[in-house]
Amino acid sequence: MRFLLRRLGFFVLTLWAALTINFFIPHLMPGSPLQALRDRTHNKLSPQALQELLASFGFKPNQNIFEQYLDYLRDMLTGHWGVSIGQTLGTPVSTIVGQALPWTLGMVGVATVLAFILGSLVGTVAAWRRGGRLDAILPSVFVVTSALPYFWVALLLILMFSVWTNGLLPSDFNYDSSLQPDWSPEFIGNVLQHAVLPAATIVITAVGGWVLTMRNNMITTLAEDYVRMGRAKGLSDRRIMYNYAARNALLPNLSGFAMSLGFVISGAILVEYVFNYPGLGYLLYNAVQNNDYPLMQVLFMLFTVAVLVAVLVCDFAIAWLDPRSRAKG
Amino acid sequence: MRRTKAIVAVAVVIALSVVMAACGTKKNNTTSNSSAPAKTSYKKGGTVTIVNVQGQTWPCQFNPFNPANNAVSLGFVYEPLVFVNILKNQAETPMLASAYQWGADKKSIDFTIRDGVKWSDGQPMTADDVVFTFNLMKQTPATDLYSLWSGAGLQSVTASGNKVTLTFANPAGPYFFNFANQVGIVPKHIWSTGDAAKKPDTWEDPNPVGTGPFKVDPCSANNIQYTANADYWQPGKPYIQKVEYPAYLDNGPGNLDLASGKGQWGSQFIPNIAQFYLNKSKENHTWSPPVTNVALYPNLDPSHKATSNLAVRQAMALAIDRAQVAKIGEGGQQPAANQTGVVTPTFNKYFDDGALKSSGYDKPDVAKATQLMQSAGYSPSNPLKLTVISVTGYTDWDASLAVVKQNLKPIGIDLTVSDLAQQTYDDKLYKGDFDLAYYGSAGGPTPYTELRQILYSKNSAKIGEDASTNYERYLNPDVDKLFDDFATADDAGQVAIIKKIQAAMLKDIPVIPTTESVDWFQYNTSDIGGWPTEQDPYAQPAAFNVPDTGQVLTRLYSNAAQK
Numbered sequence: 001m002r003f004l005l006r007r008l009g010f011f012v013l014t015l016w017a018a019l020t021i022n023f024f025i026p027h028l029m030p031g032s033p034l035q036a037l038r039d040r041t042h043n044k045l046s047p048q049a050l051q052e053l054l055a056s057f058g059f060k061p062n063q064n065i066f067e068q069y070l071d072y073l074r075d076m077l078t079g080h081w082g083v084s085i086g087q088t089l090g091t092p093v094s095t096i097v098g099q100a101l102p103w104t105l106g107m108v109g110v111a112t113v114l115a116f117i118l119g120s121l122v123g124t125v126a127a128w129r130r131g132g133r134l135d136a137i138l139p140s141v142f143v144v145t146s147a148l149p150y151f152w153v154a155l156l157l158i159l160m161f162s163v164w165t166n167g168l169l170p171s172d173f174n175y176d177s178s179l180q181p182d183w184s185p186e187f188i189g190n191v192l193q194h195a196v197l198p199a200a201t202i203v204i205t206a207v208g209g210w211v212l213t214m215r216n217n218m219i220t221t222l223a224e225d226y227v228r229m230g231r232a233k234g235l236s237d238r239r240i241m242y243n244y245a246a247r248n249a250l251l252p253n254l255s256g257f258a259m260s261l262g263f264v265i266s267g268a269i270l271v272e273y274v275f276n277y278p279g280l281g282y283l284l285y286n287a288v289q290n291n292d293y294p295l296m297q298v299l300f301m302l303f304t305v306a307v308l309v310a311v312l313v314c315d316f317a318i319a320w321l322d323p324r325s326r327a328k329g
Numbered sequence: 330m331r332r333t334k335a336i337v338a339v340a341v342v343i344a345l346s347v348v349m350a351a352c353g354t355k356k357n358n359t360t361s362n363s364s365a366p367a368k369t370s371y372k373k374g375g376t377v378t379i380v381n382v383q384g385q386t387w388p389c390q391f392n393p394f395n396p397a398n399n400a401v402s403l404g405f406v407y408e409p410l411v412f413v414n415i416l417k418n419q420a421e422t423p424m425l426a427s428a429y430q431w432g433a434d435k436k437s438i439d440f441t442i443r444d445g446v447k448w449s450d451g452q453p454m455t456a457d458d459v460v461f462t463f464n465l466m467k468q469t470p471a472t473d474l475y476s477l478w479s480g481a482g483l484q485s486v487t488a489s490g491n492k493v494t495l496t497f498a499n500p501a502g503p504y505f506f507n508f509a510n511q512v513g514i515v516p517k518h519i520w521s522t523g524d525a526a527k528k529p530d531t532w533e534d535p536n537p538v539g540t541g542p543f544k545v546d547p548c549s550a551n552n553i554q555y556t557a558n559a560d561y562w563q564p565g566k567p568y569i570q571k572v573e574y575p576a577y578l579d580n581g582p583g584n585l586d587l588a589s590g591k592g593q594w595g596s597q598f599i600p601n602i603a604q605f606y607l608n609k610s611k612e613n614h615t616w617s618p619p620v621t622n623v624a625l626y627p628n629l630d631p632s633h634k635a636t637s638n639l640a641v642r643q644a645m646a647l648a649i650d651r652a653q654v655a656k657i658g659e660g661g662q663q664p665a666a667n668q669t670g671v672v673t674p675t676f677n678k679y680f681d682d683g684a685l686k687s688s689g690y691d692k693p694d695v696a697k698a699t700q701l702m703q704s705a706g707y708s709p710s711n712p713l714k715l716t717v718i719s720v721t722g723y724t725d726w727d728a729s730l731a732v733v734k735q736n737l738k739p740i741g742i743d744l745t746v747s748d749l750a751q752q753t754y755d756d757k758l759y760k761g762d763f764d765l766a767y768y769g770s771a772g773g774p775t776p777y778t779e780l781r782q783i784l785y786s787k788n789s790a791k792i793g794e795d796a797s798t799n800y801e802r803y804l805n806p807d808v809d810k811l812f813d814d815f816a817t818a819d820d821a822g823q824v825a826i827i828k829k830i831q832a833a834m835l836k837d838i839p840v841i842p843t844t845e846s847v848d849w850f851q852y853n854t855s856d857i858g859g860w861p862t863e864q865d866p867y868a869q870p871a872a873f874n875v876p877d878t879g880q881v882l883t884r885l886y887s888n889a890a891q892k
Contacts, residue, residue: 031755043770043797048476049471083531090388090397276583278386
């Protein structure tokens with residue numbers, strides 16, 4: 001119990017520190033929302049008129065920065081996130097984020113989980129049969145693919161499965177713009193079709209890391225006494241591999257996985273850009289480009305909370321899976 | 330709309346175009362403009378898809394007073410009083426005003442409001458709505474985007490019968506483009522109630538009611554679909570019945586859809602356009618008319634010794650091979666500019682070719698430039714070191730500046746290109762913290778707009794303070810006077826004034842234009858006809874020009890629907 005409380009306290013402290021940094025760093029960036037708006041309107045409109053417009057959307061550059069900070073803390077906690085003052089001028093931040101979040105969670109999230117499961121499985125099997133044919137080929141292939149840049153893999157996939165094959169798989173958007181979102185099989189099929197290439201990009205580039213670490217952990221674990229003991233007892237190979245070795249080999253990977261789940265929400269910016277996939281990643285890019293403080297603050301807060309929550313859950317999970325971590329709690 | 334912003338996007342397109350070119354079939358691309366006489370009316374039907382990169386999903390807001398969103402409502406749903414065509418010597422097309430009459434000294438103007446125009450909800454459009462629109466901008470200054478009340482001296486807007494009179498404190502000729510062409514008229518019965526009345530500047534206007542050729546039906550984050558307004562006041566129009574406007578986040582995907590024909594109306598930069606787009610189909614065309622200048626802005630403040638020295642600026646203007654910058658830097662997709670600052674051929678009417686030729690700036694003259702640099706105390710062995718600021722990710726600018734750097738080297742200028750993040754660049758540009766800046770200004774219906782932005786002293790500021798447009802800090806009372814006189818001059822007088830301003834450009838070299846930036850425009854003719862072309866430039870063709878989109882939308886027709 002003390003362990004859990006300490007973790008929770010740590011969580012709150014980290015959250016506050018992160019929120020504070022999230023507020024001050026964007027305000028230290030060069031430029032201002034006004035400048036960004038002047039750029040986007042090509043300096044055709046007078047700066048005074050634009051200043052006035054931004055003011056009516058709630059941009060208060062002259063207010064005391066600490067008052068702004070207190071307002072910000074209150075707004076973040078109460079969910080009054082305000083309206084965008086960047087490229088989506090005037091749109092409530094909650095609407096923008098609400099539209100983008102499900103797509104990122106769905107596509108990037110599923111791809112990340114798939115990469116983890118696939119990577120761990122391949123790593124387990126490769127280590128079990130180390131020196132075998134599988135072990136000779138798969139890990140080295142995945143080392144190469146994990147070293148490839150996201151956007152390059154994305155381009156290659158577009159080229160192979162969309163351009164050369166005359167649009168076999170769609171290369172942009174999250175669904176055909178002629179469809180209206182609903183729960184019909186047709187629409188869901190369309191969404192899945194559009195997710196194939198971007199998700200494949202993420203799986204291909206992310207899976208290698210999991211394969212390598214899992215294989216190494218497995219090899220260490222397989223040398224443990226309790227594995228030899230299992231063999232001596234005459235347990236089946238399958239049982240030893242999954243229940244004795246893999247279960248313990250997986251533990252160190254879990255916190256890494258939790259972190260990567262937390263980072264899911266920040267989206268794979270490049271993947272979303274190349275595939276014109278309207279998730280959170282490109283939102284962040286736009287927000288930063290346009291000094292869109294309200295949108296930036298909310299996005300940073302979401303990323304922070306996502307990572308912290310994922311780590312917290314992982315801590316609890318490890319405490320449950322591995323009694324040793326609680327011992328000195 | 331965006332130029333090549335993210336390096337990644339450029340890499341995407343280049344990588345794809347290289348590979349695609351290698352395996353694509355080369356087709357001869359000739360213009361297939363049918364020489365058949367233009368029909369006056371067409372059958373209805375067909376869909377056009379616009380590819381104009383926004384870098385955002387649609388917020389589904391259509392408030393014409395919100396500059397972040399109004400490009401999807403003006404022209405489509407909301408219409409101006411008079412359409413002014415920049416590309417055809419300000420040729421006017423009456424829209425919601427069937428006629429107008431200037432008063433004495435151009436200090437007042439009477440618009441006759443068109444009869445029989447209906448809002449898309451069935452109510453009639455009247456002079457009251459026009460008066461309401463202009464008074465709205467007075468009551469809520471944030472909606473007065475063109476500073477008509479605060480800057481242009483608009484004093485009152487009144488209606489009598491079907492006439493609307495605008496009165497100004499000063500002659501208002503130069504503002505005609507803004508108040509007649511850029512302001513979309515909104516319906517009083519919608520905007521005088523509820524949220525619209527309380528906060529007209531921030532209201533979302535999700536279901537816009539206008540007089541225009543199209544209605545929003547429906548809008549989602551991914552796509553705006555417009556359907557034809559069946560009761561549009563121009564009988565038989567629009568011919569096209571549906572417009573799809575997908576939200577492209579970046580140039581790469583947009584350009585792919587243009588090349589494959591999935592989108593027909595393109596409005597952004599396509600690198601290596603011949604291979605990537607034009608060779609893909611003989612129905613793919615491009616025509617990008619020049620509208621403004623991209624120029625080197627030397628800092629004229631005396632604190633910047635080198636760039637405020639006239640001889641140095643003259644030498645630079647003589648040494649830069651503008652044709653080469655256009656060909657190599659912009660891949661031939663932008664034409665070369667000239668030292669008068671008048672964009673040709675768009676504004677040929679004002680262009681003083683003779684003055685340019687006799688000044689010697691019409692072609693590069695390295696010998697004379699070297700001499701001038703020597704008189705200023707510099708030579709290739711003792712070069713002047715200058716830094717030019719540009720924007721990170723504007724790859725075409727980088728390529729252009731590489732050419733400029735080479736051009737300047739032999740005359741004794743060692744140019745360093747400093748690529749800055751957009752906002753850092755803005756900050757330095759506005760505050761005058763640079764030796765040289767590479768910048769593309771905004772334009773207007775005549776060269777007056779652009780030249781006034783660049784040269785008028787009231788648009789400048791002290792070094793360290795934000796200048797609105799005169800970033801090089803050019804201060805010349807004689808030139809200011811010319812701009813002040815422009816408003817009251819007649820047509821011939823205005824041409825004469827612009828010619829005198831060109832003389833100042835040639836004498837003082839306040840900025841050094843290199844290339845002319847264009848309205849990016851690509852179009853596919855396999856089904857859709859009626860596009861604006863070089864032969865018939867009836868409106869600015871790029872989909873980000875408001876309200877020009879309205880003109881294009883009422884002229885497009887589908888070939889399939891004619892059968």
